[in-house]
Amino acid sequence: VHTLSTVDRSFDNVQVIAAGRTLFWEGDDCEHVFELRSGIVRGVSISEEGERQVTAFFFPGDEIGLPITRTYRYSAEAVTDVTYVRHSQLRWREALAESCRRDGKLLRAIGTEQDPIFRRGLFISRNGAVARVAAFIASTLRKLARDERGYAFPIPQVDIADYLALTPETVCRALRRLRELGLIDFPGQDHLVVHDRNRLEQVASRDA
């Protein structure tokens, strides 16, 4: 987990935003870097035809909205209630410059933001809805909080569908399939239990 350790933390201004609200909008100038403290955020891009696409999911520790383009390429919407810290682009660049001189660690924060976008491409190429969904769950597990009932999994199926380029119906059927195979379970709302992680990853690698 990368943090802005070279930035004076006394200026930290932890903010809260409710589920469904937007941190920044696609097309706006990149003026701030958002450091996610708790909750889950989705990146959303709307194509010209009005088609909604979820480009990435972000988790605590991630930094979003890094100024590698002039404007944000996606909107950042809170999936759950979210806490975050907002840094000015200028201060973030200074921190990056300093980090580059030392070890380049902060550069990796960019990789962390780009990674889910990159992996989305790999997921979508995978043939077979079941394989895509399995791959998505398997790769998301490490980011999810655990409690006695299993993983906290507050991501709506609509978002999964738009992330994997599927319809909600197909996602639902794929999840049922994985349940029937005894790989996963949804004991309660927003709770996920994985019974056999190995086989889950096998399904993710298999076609059809």
Add this chain to the structure above:
Amino acid sequence: VHTLSTVDRSFDNVQVIAAGRTLFWEGDDCEHVFELRSGIVRGVSISEEGERQVTAFFFPGDEIGLPITRTYRYSAEAVTDVTYVRHSQLRWREALAESCRRDGKLLRAIGTEQDPIFRRGLFISRNGAVARVAAFIASTLRKLARDERGYAFPIPQVDIADYLALTPETVCRALRRLRELGLIDFPGQDHLVVHDRNRLEQVASRDA
């Protein structure tokens, strides 16, 4: 086009590589940044099952292999004969630090590398093979060299297929469709003529 203007150009060491050869391999440590001078490069990622996916195409002026991850996430293969300059990661980071203090322009070079990867996700979500292919061609035009016969288009259909998550057969049929619609033509090997760019972009936006 971003260049390493703050780096001493006297160390520039222009290298040449033949079509089909590899600049760097997926999984290798990021030790060098490759500044493309001429030719076309494809980013290739092989999934565990051996499925080949083209993650991006790169063109003259692009910088590839930026050290935002520890290891390269894709192999860089020359589509055509290619000339490039190789910079050490350390020197590149110094240049980035300097650029961050001034204007942050070099940060945008990262955006340039990530952009085709990002756009790939948008293309693939698009329903309909014809729309994907049309969108790919339309967005690639500005990068292609022109001569009296049209655009130089040396990208094999297999690569287009692996970039758009389609099969070569489907790409071929989609290209035929665009030809039948009178939007494009392939007068000679590796040569592309666009008759109606507006309608091409319309087709790219339409479903099915």
Add this chain to the structure above:
DNA sequence: CGGCCCATTGACAGGCATCAAGTCCGGTGG
């Protein structure tokens, strides 16, 4: 209790992957 959003299930049609041939073209070697 009522309304809304999300999840679920079913029937159906269409598009793409798949398999299988056949064609074109450039390069190589005689």
Add this chain to the structure above:
DNA sequence: CCACCGGACTTGATGCCTGTCAATGGGCCG
């Protein structure tokens, strides 16, 4: 110069998967 060869492209027939449309169920919140 020509014949050969191999890889990329082309075209056709078929089956399956997933999108679409429609309707119902269920949980949360007002």
